[in-house]
Amino acid sequence: MDQWGLQPYGPPGLAPIPTVVNTGALQQFPFASMAEDVSSLSARACTGLQDAAGAAGQAALEEAMPDLAETLAVSFQSATQSLIGLGEALAAAANRYAGAENAIRRLEEQAP
Amino acid sequence: MSTDGLTLPPGAPAEVGSAASALTTGASDLETETSRFSTAVTTVLADWKGQASQAFETAASSLRSGLNDLAAQQNDAAGVLSTYASALTATQRAATLANEQYEAAQRSYAATMAELASIRATLDPAAASATAQTEQQAVDTLSAAYAQACAQCEEARSDATQAASVCAATLEQTSSVIKSMTVHQFLDILSGPGSVLGAYGVYQQVKEWDNTLDLDQAVATDDWDYLKTLNPAAYKSLQGVVDNPKTTSAAARDAQQDYIDDVLSDQATANARAAAGFSFGGPTDFVGDAGLLLGAGSDVLVLVDGQSSVEDKVMAGANLAGIGTVGASLVGVNLGADWIPGVGEVVIGVTGLYFLAQWVTSTGAQCHTLFGTPLPEPGCPAP
Numbered sequence: 001m002d003q004w005g006l007q008p009y010g011p012p013g014l015a016p017i018p019t020v021v022n023t024g025a026l027q028q029f030p031f032a033s034m035a036e037d038v039s040s041l042s043a044r045a046c047t048g049l050q051d052a053a054g055a056a057g058q059a060a061l062e063e064a065m066p067d068l069a070e071t072l073a074v075s076f077q078s079a080t081q082s083l084i085g086l087g088e089a090l091a092a093a094a095n096r097y098a099g100a101e102n103a104i105r106r107l108e109e110q111a112p
Numbered sequence: 113m114s115t116d117g118l119t120l121p122p123g124a125p126a127e128v129g130s131a132a133s134a135l136t137t138g139a140s141d142l143e144t145e146t147s148r149f150s151t152a153v154t155t156v157l158a159d160w161k162g163q164a165s166q167a168f169e170t171a172a173s174s175l176r177s178g179l180n181d182l183a184a185q186q187n188d189a190a191g192v193l194s195t196y197a198s199a200l201t202a203t204q205r206a207a208t209l210a211n212e213q214y215e216a217a218q219r220s221y222a223a224t225m226a227e228l229a230s231i232r233a234t235l236d237p238a239a240a241s242a243t244a245q246t247e248q249q250a251v252d253t254l255s256a257a258y259a260q261a262c263a264q265c266e267e268a269r270s271d272a273t274q275a276a277s278v279c280a281a282t283l284e285q286t287s288s289v290i291k292s293m294t295v296h297q298f299l300d301i302l303s304g305p306g307s308v309l310g311a312y313g314v315y316q317q318v319k320e321w322d323n324t325l326d327l328d329q330a331v332a333t334d335d336w337d338y339l340k341t342l343n344p345a346a347y348k349s350l351q352g353v354v355d356n357p358k359t360t361s362a363a364a365r366d367a368q369q370d371y372i373d374d375v376l377s378d379q380a381t382a383n384a385r386a387a388a389g390f391s392f393g394g395p396t397d398f399v400g401d402a403g404l405l406l407g408a409g410s411d412v413l414v415l416v417d418g419q420s421s422v423e424d425k426v427m428a429g430a431n432l433a434g435i436g437t438v439g440a441s442l443v444g445v446n447l448g449a450d451w452i453p454g455v456g457e458v459v460i461g462v463t464g465l466y467f468l469a470q471w472v473t474s475t476g477a478q479c480h481t482l483f484g485t486p487l488p489e490p491g492c493p494a495p
Contacts, residue, residue: 045138052131057123058276064283
């Protein structure tokens with residue numbers, strides 16, 4: 001296996017064509033459920049802060065707490081998007097590698 | 113909140129404490145989620161090595177760090193809110209105690225006034241001056257109690273305001289840290305490695321395509337000045353074989369062909385690596401997928417080339433369609449084939465590899481030379 005994680009592979013008579021192993025593991029990464037969980041955590045944290053802002057009894061906190069809630073919401077949203085983005089990247093890699101593997105299989109079938 | 117003009121520090125510490133507890137629980141849940149994320153990343157990376165996986169690992173590591181930081185900031189916010197809730201509870205308790213003491217003073221004053229009224233009812237002249245003095249003392253005591261209660265309540269309110277100010281400043285600081293973290297970390301981890309890797313992929317594709325053209329040209333023209341630079345160690349070995357007086361011409365020819373096959377094989381592997389490049393999804397995929405447009409250009413040339421075979425045109429068209437499908441997904445256009453995830457990539461991969469195989473085969477079918485001298489082969493010009 002070389003630095004790309006690719007193993008020299010290919011039918012006789014053709015140049016080695018790289019492939020990877022276990023694309024299934026890439027496709028099964030639980031990004032979607034994690035993104036949902038993080039989003040849910042965000043909702044709870046932000047709602048708690050928003051609700052308690054009025055109970056703080058001080059003007060400074062009545063501003064600071066909703067601001068923190070909003071910041072947390074944005075941050076959690078970014079984290080959720082990051083998880084989704086990584087999931088997309090992983091799925092794209094898995095699809096691309098799977099496509100290469102399919103192509104290799106076709107060439108194997110066509111090889112003399 | 114007030115009692116007979118004495119105002120207590122405002123606020124509901126129980127609700128603030130509840131919000132702090134929710135933040136603490138949320139931070140703990142986030143830490144658990146981060147741990148789950150780390151385990152999943154470790155599992156994926158166990159079977160996936162190389163530059164693409166390293167880029168993924170870098171992004172995943174940054175996200176893990178960001179999530180941990182986010183949990184830490186939540187804990188900090190929960191801590192300062194909890195401290196404020198405690199301070200608010202303490203100041204409200206102090207103010208309440210001051211009020212209770214003032215109420216006790218009021219009751220004592222009322223009792224004293226009632227007793228004095230009873231004494232005055234006896235109409236004893238000797239007691240009159242004594243009751244006046246006692247009445248004055250009672251009034252003074254009540255006034256002092258009121259002043260003390262007011263001072264204590266004011267002090268409690270001031271303490272609560274001070275605690276709120278410190279708490280708000282810390283929360284603002286926490287917000288500021290999270291904002292900088294959000295801007296510079298969560299977004300960067302997507303755009304950074306994605307852009308770098310995408311740019312790297314474009315660079316690799318262009319470079320390898322350029323190398324392929326150079327190699328193709330060098331093999332076709334027997335440009336050994338170029339060919340020998342591709343694998344100096346193997347070329348030195350080839351020279352050793354050729355210079356050996358015991359080497360037959362057939363063996364020398366085979367050694368030369370082996371060298372050419374090796375450099376062709378290396379180039380084919382490099383092409384395939386570049387074609388199997390990894391890029392991030394979403395907007396950041398743009399840079400990486402821009403390389404596809406380069407492939408589209410060559411496909412168009414094949415399609416319009418009158419010398420191309422029908423098979424070449426079919427495969428070029430399919431490759432171009434695949435590129436179009438992926439390209440369309442970049443701008444959000446849904447084509448008929450785009451409903452299958454990765455279909456564009458598969459089409460590009462299959463047809464791209466067809467051209468690769470065809471190129472290797474056609475290159476290997478030509479007449480050969482030994483350092484520029486034609487070899488005696490059937491169907492080839494005589495040396």
